[in-house]
Amino acid sequence: xxxxxxxxxxxxxxxxxxxxxxxxxxxxxxxxxxxxxxxxxxxxxxxxxxxxxxxxxxxxxxxxxxxxxxxxxxxxxxxxxxxxxxxxxxxxxxxxxxxxxxxxxxxxxxxxxxxxxxxxxxxxxxxxxxxxxxxxxxxxxxxxxxxxxxxxxxxxxxxxxxxxxxxxxxxxxxxxxxxxxxxxxxxxxxxxxxxxxxxxxxxxxxxxxxxxxxxxxxxxxxxxxxxxxxxxxxxxxxxxxxxxxxxxxxxxxxxxxxxxxxxxxxxxxxxxxxxxxxxxxxxxxxxxxxxxxxxxxxxxxxxxxxxxxxxxxxxxxxxxxxxxxxxxxxxxxxxxxxxxxxxxxxxxxxxxxxxxxxxxxxxxxxxxxxxxxxxxxxxxxxxxxxxxxxxxx
Ligand SMILES: Cc1cc2nc3c(=O)[nH]c(=O)nc-3n(C[C@H](O)[C@H](O)[C@H](O)COP(=O)(O)OP(=O)(O)OC[C@H]3O[C@@H](n4cnc5c(N)ncnc54)[C@H](O)[C@@H]3O)c2cc1C
Numbered sequence: 001x002x003x004x005x006x007x008x009x010x011x012x013x014x015x016x017x018x019x020x021x022x023x024x025x026x027x028x029x030x031x032x033x034x035x036x037x038x039x040x041x042x043x044x045x046x047x048x049x050x051x052x053x054x055x056x057x058x059x060x061x062x063x064x065x066x067x068x069x070x071x072x073x074x075x076x077x078x079x080x081x082x083x084x085x086x087x088x089x090x091x092x093x094x095x096x097x098x099x100x101x102x103x104x105x106x107x108x109x110x111x112x113x114x115x116x117x118x119x120x121x122x123x124x125x126x127x128x129x130x131x132x133x134x135x136x137x138x139x140x141x142x143x144x145x146x147x148x149x150x151x152x153x154x155x156x157x158x159x160x161x162x163x164x165x166x167x168x169x170x171x172x173x174x175x176x177x178x179x180x181x182x183x184x185x186x187x188x189x190x191x192x193x194x195x196x197x198x199x200x201x202x203x204x205x206x207x208x209x210x211x212x213x214x215x216x217x218x219x220x221x222x223x224x225x226x227x228x229x230x231x232x233x234x235x236x237x238x239x240x241x242x243x244x245x246x247x248x249x250x251x252x253x254x255x256x257x258x259x260x261x262x263x264x265x266x267x268x269x270x271x272x273x274x275x276x277x278x279x280x281x282x283x284x285x286x287x288x289x290x291x292x293x294x295x296x297x298x299x300x301x302x303x304x305x306x307x308x309x310x311x312x313x314x315x316x317x318x319x320x321x322x323x324x325x326x327x328x329x330x331x332x333x334x335x336x337x338x339x340x341x342x343x344x345x346x347x348x349x350x351x352x353x354x355x356x357x358x359x360x361x362x363x364x365x366x367x368x369x370x371x372x373x374x375x376x377x378x379x380x381x382x383x384x385x386x387x388x389x390x391x392x393x
Contacts, residue, residue, distance in 0.1 A: 081247025191257025
């Protein structure tokens with residue numbers, strides 16, 4: 001088997017890279033260890049920056065998103081049961097679109113398969129070879145047989161536990177990590193949203209986020225401990241806790257509904273640099289993780305792929321390698337800004353167990369500052385809707 005770009009992973013970064021390269025006439029094969037149904041059903045992110053929306057449109061996969069996505073011109077911060085609106089439109093003239101990662105993934109898979117693209121699902125034992133030379137190879141198992149994909153480049157789009165980053169010699173990689181002493185319990189429910197925009201709540205008992213995926217589906221999150229057991233969180237307990245943390249009229253209006261999915265996500269910040277090793281390029285969660293508070297994980301993956309697709313297309317159309325050489329540095333500038341914002345939103349809104357009371361008072365003062373200051377809100381809004389893309393080449 002041979003292709004130009006071998007892609008490991010069919011999450012948003014692998015699929016979008018394949019689609020963007022296809023539009024530029026570059027061939028790809030995607031190798032994915034899970035089944036198509038599993039990949040399409042994985043409930044994760046849901047807030048798209050305007051730049052992500054624009055790129056999905058440019059990639060000719062935005063038709064359903066334009067119809068079904070919910071455009072939000074702001075968010076609310078809830079403090080002591082009172083809602084304070086951060087008006088993105090007035091502050092920075094932009095918006096975000098709420099459209100689930102599941103839907104982005106389905107649209108991309110459908111678009112890729114419609115052109116006859118090769119996505120090989122349910123492969124096992126993927127290994128990457130020769131990326132420090134001119135002829136990289138990906139070996140994998142399929143239906144009990146060992147196979148090999150020869151390619152010009154390998155794109156490691158295989159998420160935080162994937163094989164690509166782990167295959168890079170340790171000495172060539174610097175990693176930075178921060179683990180937070182809490183997690184998010186998330187529940188997707190069949191119930192109409194209690195508000196028409198997301199609500200980020202600070203509360204003595206811990207952070208809560210009211211979010212949604214559609215006019216009939218709500219996505220609820222509460223801060224919990226990382227070692228919490230899901231079976232201790234029956235649906236009613238989650239609703240009760242959310243009501244307590246949201247408080248005020250929001251709590252009174254909150255509707256319960258059938259639980260469609262429930263899970264616990266530990267909170268972690270992580271960056272591996274550089275993001276390129278010879279002919280292996282890491283993109284998305286394979287290279288970096290952010291806590292979900294700033295809604296940046298999926299958007300960062302898309303931003304990496306935007307840079308990589310342009311660099312690879314320039315290589316194939318005009319033999320240029322300068323954009324490939326600049327890939328890691330270009331992405332990392334954005335990655336670190338998103339790291340900073342995600343860390344800041346997380347530090348602003350969560351309760352830190354066992355913390356010095358002085359730090360708690362400073363945190364309270366900072367939230368009061370944010371909800372009371374146009375300047376602070378503008379900085380939040382500018383980052384939340386997505387910083388402008390750095391144009392290269
Ligand atoms: C539980 C959870 C909840 C999240 N919630 C939010 C949120 O609310 N907001 C937000 O912005 N972000 C959230 N994120 C982050 C966001 O979903 C990710 O940033 C996004 O999925 C990154 O896309 P990706 O394609 O880079 O990686 P992934 O989506 O992880 O895709 C990687 C793909 O590679 C495949 N793979 C892995 N290893 C191999 C292998 N060895 N061989 C072949 N295939 C392999 C995986 O099966 C997967 O399909 C969440 C992440 C998780 C894990």
